[in-house]
Structure formats: C-alpha cells, structure tokens
Amino acid sequence: MKRYINPSPAQWSEILERPLFNAADLAGRVQSILDEIKAEGEPAVRKFTEKFDGVALDKLAASTDEINEAVKLTDPKLKAAIETAAANIHRFHAQQKSVLTKVETSPGVVCWQKAVAIDKVGLYIPGGSAPLFSTVLMLALPAKIAGCKEIVLCTPPNKEGKINPAILFAAQLVGVTKIFKLGGVQAIGAMAYGAGDIPKVNKIFGPGNQYVMAAKQLISISDVAIDMPAGPSEVAVMADGTANAAFIASDLLSQAEHGPDSQVVLVSNSEKLVDEVEVELEKQLKELSRAEIAVKALGNSVAIVLNTEAEMIDMINEYAPEHLIISMNNYLDVAEKIVNAGSVFLGNYTPESAGDYASGTNHTLPTNGWARSFSGVNLDSFTRKITFQEISKEGIQKLGPVIEVMAAAEELDAHKNAVTLRLTEIKEQ
Missing domain, CATH: 3.40.50.1980 (Nitrogenase molybdenum iron protein domain)
Known part of the structure; x- marks a missing residue:
C-alpha cells in the first residue's frame, strides 16, 4: 500500500482515485453482443455461452x-x-x-x-x-x-x-x-x-x-x-490507536481478495498503527489462497495518516466508500458524522465480512463514489411507489381556486378548465 502523511485536502482527490474502470472502453464490443442477442434471441445466447464459457448446453x-x-x-x-x-x-x-x-x-x-x-x-x-x-x-x-x-x-x-x-x-x-x-x-x-x-x-x-x-x-x-451503477469492490477503514492491527489487516485483505481491481483504504491518526498493519498484511498474505489477487489489489490501495479526527471524517465523506469500517474508540460519535458510505461497520468486532454474509444487511452496494447518491439494495429496490388522491366536493371547492391561479400563471388553460368545469357544476347543483 502507498502511504501518505498529512496530505493537504487539495491532494485527496488524486490520492483516493479508484482503479481505472471505464465502461465506455468496452461499449462497442459489448453493444455488438447485446444487439445480436436482441435480434436473434436464444441462438445468439447459446453461441456466446459456447464462445465465452466454453460449454455447449442442451438446455x-x-x-x-x-x-x-x-x-x-x-x-x-x-x-x-x-x-x-x-x-x-x-x-x-x-x-x-x-x-x-x-x-x-x-x-x-x-x-x-x-x-x-x-x-x-x-x-x-x-x-x-x-x-x-x-x-x-x-x-x-x-x-x-x-x-x-x-x-x-x-x-x-x-x-x-x-x-x-x-x-x-x-x-x-x-x-x-x-x-x-x-x-x-x-x-x-x-x-x-x-x-x-x-x-x-x-x-x-x-x-x-x-x-x-x-x-x-x-x-x-x-x-x-x-439496481445501480457499480464497479470494483472497495473498503475504507478508519482507525485510531485503540484499533487492533491484525483485525484491520484481515478486513483490508478480505476486500482485496475480491479481485485485482479492488481497492482498500486505511485512514488513521496513528502512524504507529499503520506500521503494525503493514506487518500484519505481510504475515496474513502468506496464508491466503487468493494472495496473488490480493497483492495486485493492494497495489491500488493507500494508507493515509491525518492529524485530526475531523480531517479523517472529511476524507471518508469525500471518498464515499462502498464499505466503511470504523475502528475507533468513539466510533458511534464518528458514525453520526458519516454521510457518504454504502454500509458502515462499527467497532473492533464488526468485520466487513459479517455484512457480506450473515448479519442481515445487504451487501449489494454502490461503489466508485456512487454512495454519494445511491443506496444499497433494499426492499424498496424491488418496488414501485404509486400515489393516490381522492378529493371530495368540499375539497375541490377549497383547493380548486389555488389550482386555477397556478394553471393560469403557467398558461395551461386546459389544466385550469379541468377545475373550473367541476366548480361550475357544483355551484349549479
């Protein structure tokens, strides 16, 4: 992991840059496959399955x-x-x-x-x-x-x-x-x-x-x-001197082993802790079956030492990580100030892998900074919201004049007339 000591806020964006992922570079090749599937249906699907997955399927x-x-x-x-x-x-x-x-x-x-x-x-x-x-x-x-x-x-x-x-x-x-x-x-x-x-x-x-x-x-x-735009997986860890270096290293590696284009970020106010984490990374890498992948991901990754907790919070909110682990003594106070993250893991005993598997929260989350504007998958992701309104005669008599004034101001005569006709009919009753 590259290390930065007290970089200025002007440098943060460059330091936190994700591994290059540009769907536009693939658009031509991918679009041609999609076009063929749209035109030919199942025969094209079978053709590409044999080509890319190396298997011809009967069903x-x-x-x-x-x-x-x-x-x-x-x-x-x-x-x-x-x-x-x-x-x-x-x-x-x-x-x-x-x-x-x-x-x-x-x-x-x-x-x-x-x-x-x-x-x-x-x-x-x-x-x-x-x-x-x-x-x-x-x-x-x-x-x-x-x-x-x-x-x-x-x-x-x-x-x-x-x-x-x-x-x-x-x-x-x-x-x-x-x-x-x-x-x-x-x-x-x-x-x-x-x-x-x-x-x-x-x-x-x-x-x-x-x-x-x-x-x-x-x-x-x-x-x-x-569901959402997404790219390679990522985790950020905020840690102070009370954190466990072995735990942090294991969390960083659990994300790094996803793929060579994954990214892990460590933000701390303790350079001593960063040193200890580096030692643990080397130690734990030797035990991983996907060590080669994790090493490549660590090449995309950074450890940053900042002076103050406020700077750490500002940096994380700028990065907007998919996963955020807060291993700090006052983690609940820090968590209240986090506004950009997909899913947050609090304290020394809450590994990111808990959310990946079994704690109950969803692990399908926005990456590549999309946590600034997207939620992770939740129940609402599978629904649409339909609004209803019911207006009585008394209701349209009270609200109708408001609608007429607004419609007239926008020069939408039919909108106004839809109300006027109803008000007229009520008056004539």
Whole structure:
C-alpha cells in the first residue's frame, strides 16, 4: 500500500482515485453482443455461452433433478450456515415494509402512497473463481418479501455445464422461480430482451466483471432498469490507536481478495498503527489462497495518516466508500458524522465480512463514489411507489381556486378548465 502523511485536502482527490474502470472502453464490443442477442434471441445466447464459457448446453434452464442433486451435494454445515444467514437477511429486510398512511393534506383532500412489487426481476450471480451464493440471498430474499411474481436467476456454468451446488441450494431455499446457466454479457442481454424460455424482466440486479457492468449500463439506457451503477469492490477503514492491527489487516485483505481491481483504504491518526498493519498484511498474505489477487489489489490501495479526527471524517465523506469500517474508540460519535458510505461497520468486532454474509444487511452496494447518491439494495429496490388522491366536493371547492391561479400563471388553460368545469357544476347543483 502507498502511504501518505498529512496530505493537504487539495491532494485527496488524486490520492483516493479508484482503479481505472471505464465502461465506455468496452461499449462497442459489448453493444455488438447485446444487439445480436436482441435480434436473434436464444441462438445468439447459446453461441456466446459456447464462445465465452466454453460449454455447449442442451438446455439453458437448470432442471428439478439438478437442483435436487445440488441440495444433496451441499455440505450440511454450509446448508445450516446459509439457512441462518437467510433468516437474518429476511428479518432485516422484512421490517423495511412501508405502512400505508392516508394524509388529509387539506380539508376534503386525501393522499396516500402504495408500494407495488416489480413483476419480473432478473438476478445475476457471478459463478467463476468465487461463486457468490451469498448474493442469491441478498437479492432473492428482498424480491420475495416485496412480492415480485417472477424471480429469474442467471449464473455461469462450469466446463461441464453445471452450476455451483451452493448457488442452486440457496436459490431453491429463498424462492427463485427460474434458474438459467448463463453468464456474462449474454445473461444480461437475455434478461433484458428475452430469449427463448428466458423471460424479459423489468429490472436487473447483481454484481459482475467489467463486461457485465458495461452491459448493465448499456441496457439501462433504454431497455431495462438496473439496481445501480457499480464497479470494483472497495473498503475504507478508519482507525485510531485503540484499533487492533491484525483485525484491520484481515478486513483490508478480505476486500482485496475480491479481485485485482479492488481497492482498500486505511485512514488513521496513528502512524504507529499503520506500521503494525503493514506487518500484519505481510504475515496474513502468506496464508491466503487468493494472495496473488490480493497483492495486485493492494497495489491500488493507500494508507493515509491525518492529524485530526475531523480531517479523517472529511476524507471518508469525500471518498464515499462502498464499505466503511470504523475502528475507533468513539466510533458511534464518528458514525453520526458519516454521510457518504454504502454500509458502515462499527467497532473492533464488526468485520466487513459479517455484512457480506450473515448479519442481515445487504451487501449489494454502490461503489466508485456512487454512495454519494445511491443506496444499497433494499426492499424498496424491488418496488414501485404509486400515489393516490381522492378529493371530495368540499375539497375541490377549497383547493380548486389555488389550482386555477397556478394553471393560469403557467398558461395551461386546459389544466385550469379541468377545475373550473367541476366548480361550475357544483355551484349549479
């Protein structure tokens, strides 16, 4: 990790620059694949699956027999862990249901809002070197709680044309309705446009590599909604002299092992702690199966020492991390001043991996600074809000003149007339 001691605020933006991720560089190649899928449907999807995943499939859908076999193959301890995590995630997201409240905004004028589930949602689950069965829980459970009628899951097959058993176990556990052996751009295109048995969905969720991210951004322009713009994963750690260096190193490495383009940031007011963390990083790297990936990610990463807590808070709010760990003595006070972050982990005993798996919060979060304007996935992500209003005769008599004045000022005569006709009719009764 590069180290900076008391850099000036003018330098922060450059120091905190993310690894280059430019979907525009891939747009031409990805768009040509999407265009072919839109025009040809399933034959194009099969073609690209064979080309990119190296497997020719007889059937794209996962069969009931395959799902049942996956349930048998999944280790009982892993099943129990997934079930516990699912219960926590369900509990947290279920309490996000909105309560319908009618408001009388003025006498005789009643307004309310109702949450309505998105009918068809598509979930993309990476299945390469790290098959993310945990993401199945994070996306399918809120979709189910929200009331989505169709939950379509796409995940890439291996060279034998099979899906990771844990992904299939998690999918059947939480109520996914259709599962397809599809990865990459072809999966996003199939769900965006429909292809054979793969239905066109209304919104697509889930992480992926740079090609998947580029595909999601392109289809979101005019075809299908997506969860959020996203890029490589990231974590920032705020720490003072009371923090545990070994814990911090483990948190930094847990994010660095996601991919070579991930980024980790350590912000501290203690240079001694940064020294200790560097020692722990070297020590723990030797024990990691994905050490080579983590080392590359650490090349994108920085440790910054600042004089004051206020500067640390300002820097984090400028960076707007996907994940933020606050390992400080007064972490609750510091947390109150954080306004830009996807998900926050408080104290020495709250690792970021808890949120990735089992605490209950969602791990599908805005990256690349999008936490300044986007929330992570939550129950609202799977719903639309429809507003209603009901106005009585008495209500329109009171509110009508206000509407007439405003419509006339905007020179929208028909708007005014829609009120005037009603007021006239009431007067003539």
